[in-house]
Amino acid sequence: MLRLCIIGGSGHYRYVLEGLDERVALVGFAAGSDGEDLSKLATMLQERGIAAPRFDDWSDMLDAVQPDIVAVNCHFGDHARISTECLQRGHNVFSEKPVATRLDELATLIDAHEASSQHFAAMFGIRCKPWFLAAHAAVQAGRIGEVRLMHAQKSYKLGKRPAFFASRERSGGLIPWVGSHAIDWLQWLSGESFISVSASHSRAHNGGNGDLEVSAQCLFQMSNDIAATVSIDYLRPGTAPTHDDDRIRIAGTRGVLEVREGNVWLLNDEAQGLQNLPLLPERSIFASFVDQVLGTGLCVVSSDDAFSATYASLMAREAADSGVTQEFDA
Structure with a gap:
């Protein structure tokens, strides 16, 4: 079973929760931005009967549970920095859009993805x-x-x-x-x-x-x-x-x-x-991303699509x- 973490509660994390199935277990969530409100995410997890632990620091969470997939949806200006670090740590990344809010950070993110063997996709769920x-x-x-x-x-x-x-x-x-x-x-x-x-x-x-x-x-x-x-x-x-x-x-x-x-x-x-x-x-865009991580299909949105639309x-x-x-x- 794939291990999943969520960093942030400011975007479309519902794509992730609605796409969860027996192939994935949520093993932790944490804020990704200073002052970020996770109350709605915590409530939705409780309503769905998901008892994932909440961590005070997202970096410590990744060290502790070593997830296969990280969903990044914090304040949008922090997406690129956190996604880049997740890729460098060896995690597959499912990011809220925009995946970067500055051209230099987008270039760094693309370089990190190309240097890794990890999968990356953006939450362009309206395609679905x-x-x-x-x-x-x-x-x-x-x-x-x-x-x-x-x-x-x-x-x-x-x-x-x-x-x-x-x-x-x-x-x-x-x-x-x-x-x-x-x-x-x-x-x-x-x-x-x-x-x-x-x-x-x-x-x-x-x-x-x-x-x-x-x-x-x-x-x-x-x-x-x-x-x-x-x-x-x-x-x-x-x-x-x-x-x-x-x-x-x-x-x-x-x-x-x-x-x-x-x-x-x-x-x-x-x-x-x-x-x-x-x-x-x-x-489900997230379920299609899981397909790609497992090698059983392709995500509805490719990494090239995500980077091109952001650019x-x-x-x-x-x-x-x-x-x-x-x-x-x-």
């Missing part, structure tokens, strides 16, 4: 939703032909955010945290790579949350002459029926596909009018900060 799996399958099957244009949307309620969200250094900002999901969809659904990005973002009307941006727009030039835009905001009204509104529109040479409100709509040359495509069964997100943030289009390294 039935509607995104169905959309991916349709595009891969050629049902819209060759992809030409893409527009993705991530819209969230602002709500009451933990204090660290107000610090760029500790949270990384709107584009790497929220926008990285949509940026990942662009590369996953098109199979293309990023060439350049222009972007803007704004802190206006952020509810007193310090450095936090609440709106952003990105324009990516991708390989094969594809133009792709991403709209990101915390402007979803509190009265909305769901916390988030995830969408993507992909125009191809044979038709147009849209994901919105949990449905996949296709308009192409196969039939008259809109087709509402059948959804695919939801998957693109940080470059988009730099474009927004500087007002200058950023060219990607070849």
Whole structure:
């Protein structure tokens, strides 16, 4: 049985808990950032009947239990530093995104992964939703032909955010945290790579949350002459029926596909009018990572996917900060 530790309680640790099965045992959890609140994680463990010990120091925990897998989801600015050390210690790492909030730390993390024999993946779990799996399958099957244009949307309620969200250094900002999901969809659904990005973002009307941006727009030039835009905001009204509104529109040479409100709509040359495509069964991103660690399958998100989406997100943030289009390294 694989031994698992969780460092931090600030991200999507539910992906881990929902993906636990008889192959994995949680053997410890600890905070990864100063002042981090683990109460919600501790409550969820108790509700699920998981009696894992809590450690005062994450480094001491790793020394004590020698886990096979470490799930890192602390304050976002600490992800890269902790993940790098975990890889160097010989642990497989399942990291919250963004996996780094600075380009230099991302480079160090990539070097640590390449120097290790360990597996690494990021928590881009929205890929595993039935509607995104169905959309991916349709595009891969050629049902819209060759992809030409893409527009993705991530819209969230602002709500009451933990204090660290107000610090760029500790949270990384709107584009790497929220926008990285949509940026990942662009590369996953098109199979293309990023060439350049222009972007803007704004802190206006952020509810007193310090450095936090609440709106952003990105324009990516991708390989094969594809133009792709991403709209990101915390402007979803509190009265909305769901916390988030995830969408993507992909125009191809044979038709147009849209994901919105949990449905996949296709308009192409196969039939008259809109087709509402059948959804695919939801998957567990963490269970797929366990498959990869055990050598029985591949994770839904590869290490290359994780690093590429993070790099693109940080470059988009730099474009927004500087007002200058950023060219990607070849």
